[in-house]
Amino acid sequence: MPATSTAAPPISPRARTVALLVILLAAFMDLMDVTILYVVLPSIQTDLRAGPSAVEWMSSGYTLALALGLIIGARAGDRLGHKRVFLAGMAGFVVASALCGASVTPGMLVFARVLQGLFAAAMVPQVLSQIQLMYTPAERGPAMATYSALVPLAAAMGTVLGPVLVVWDLAGAGWRLVFFVNVLVGLVAMPVAWRLLPEARATHAARLDLAGVGISTAGLLLLLYPLITAADRPQWPGWATASVIAGLAVLAGFVVHQRRLASRGGDPLLRIGLLAIRSLSGGLVVQLLFLAAIIGFFLVFMQFLQLGLGYGPLAAGLTLLPWSVVVAVMAGLSAAVLLPRFGRLTVQAGLVLNAAGFALLAVTATSATPSTGWAALLPGILVGAVGMGLATSPLAVLPLTDLEPADAGTGSGLFNTTSHLGAAIGVAVIGTVFFAGLRPPDATTAVQTATPARHVGDAFAMSLWLGIGLLVTALAAGFLLPRHYRPDHAEPETPKSRNRATQRHERVTHGLNWYRIVLVGLGPGLVIGPGIRG
Secondary structure, three states: OEEEOOOOOOHHHHHHHHHHHHHHHHHHHHHHHHHHHHHHHHHHHHHHHOOHHHHHHHHHHHHHHHHHHHHHHHHHOOOOOOOOHHHHHHHHHHHHHHHHOOOOOOOOOHHHHHHHHHHHHOOOOOHHHHHHHHHHHHHHHHHHHHHHHHHHHHHHHHHHHHHHHHHOOOHHHHHHHHHHHHHHHHHHHHHHHHOOOOOOOOOOOOOOHHHHHHHHHHHHHHHHHHHHHHOOOOOOOOHHHHHHHHHHHHHHHHHHHHHHHHHOEEEEEEEOOHHHHHHHHHHHHHHHHHHHHHHHHHHHHHHHHHHHHOHHHHHHHHHHHHHHHHHHHHHHHHHHHHHHOOOHHHHHHHHHHHHHHHHHHHHHHHHHOOOOOHHHHHHHHHHHHHHHHHHHHHHHHHHHOOHHHHHHHHHHHHHHHHHHHHHHHHHHHHHHHHHHHHHHOOOOOOHHHOHHHHHHHHHHHHHHHHHHHHHHHHHHHHHHHOOOOOOOOOOOOOOOHHHHHHHHHHHOOHHHHHHHHEEEEEEEHHHHHHHHHO
């Protein structure tokens, strides 16, 4: 982050802790909104009579808007003030959540989800900026560790809270409660944030490349729109091929534009020169393919459980809960123990096990019937979760290993944007393959509710084999990652370099805090979950 002014008066330790809880709550809402939707999507699909492409847009519309807006949100915070942009983002997120809950058509919900993603893009980048403003470098360790723990905690909470709210059905709201909860949380958090968060902005903020934003948005929409829309069509239309080709051409033009802007001394959205670093470019490819496979899996697995096996939302969410817990445990183990010892082999072993878990689930799905219980699915869930946990933490570290300290922020932003793009692409590609496998010849809407379990299982298996292909490709790209984890980046031994190395080690060991929070808070769900059906 650029240097910021220090005009804001210091706040007391107690007030600072409350302010930290508020901004972490905002980040938690964003993270949980991704996972919580997958569990309740079948309920939304039935209630709103949504077609397959609308279902995919409800998920990928959010992640795509978030990916496109992250850099804009970060730079807006630098120029306008982190507190002001955070509050604007949270207010917009609350309004968009209310619109989601009040939606009466699929199109209205998709529009509201895109708004949610855009406002989340304004809100989320300010979280880390506020942590840096409120805490000195020596004090940031616990705050950053808590922030890191939000990822697995939000994933686990989303799989449980969403179904609980649907089953609770307060005032007949059903799935709408999933979004109305954000409204309540936001209305409580915003006054506290207004009072306690410090005011600051960057002294030398980068300019916003509006042309780059427009070109990249157009390219991604041209690329993803036909992939998602194809889920509603019995055959791949010719215009879709033309749109994909045009999207790739526009994205190539975006790269040219960024190079020219950088050569003129401007502020590009993407520093293309960084992609010449093998570890970064390879890591971005691995992360994109890995998350495309994982997020696509979450979407179709929930569809398989509820539409194919007849699970209720609560049973479906609790069936996936072991995945979240195992991922948290293995992420901590891989970060603290395996990555320093085995380097990129930790990622590659994780990808192999993830693919093996998908294969086990695919074999089980092809013979699935409504009587298929959670025990038949558990081996694939556990193996796949171990694989994801092994790969997740190292993938957040290894791609940035060879970056200079001055480029770490840019590289991290690029990594986060790539992650969200991978999620959107995974929903588009894997979701479309799944829904295409379900479609009767004359189907254009949500007819899957009457589809036999075996038919749904075959479609699920087909989408899993595509996910396995993505993971195998990621495995090959994994050889571009550094062979060994190098926390000190071969810097001369100085007090400053030792301090940076220590900070990098601390970021890796933050993963140990993940599994403690998840196991303490959610462990009992593993005991009662398998016994709930419907």
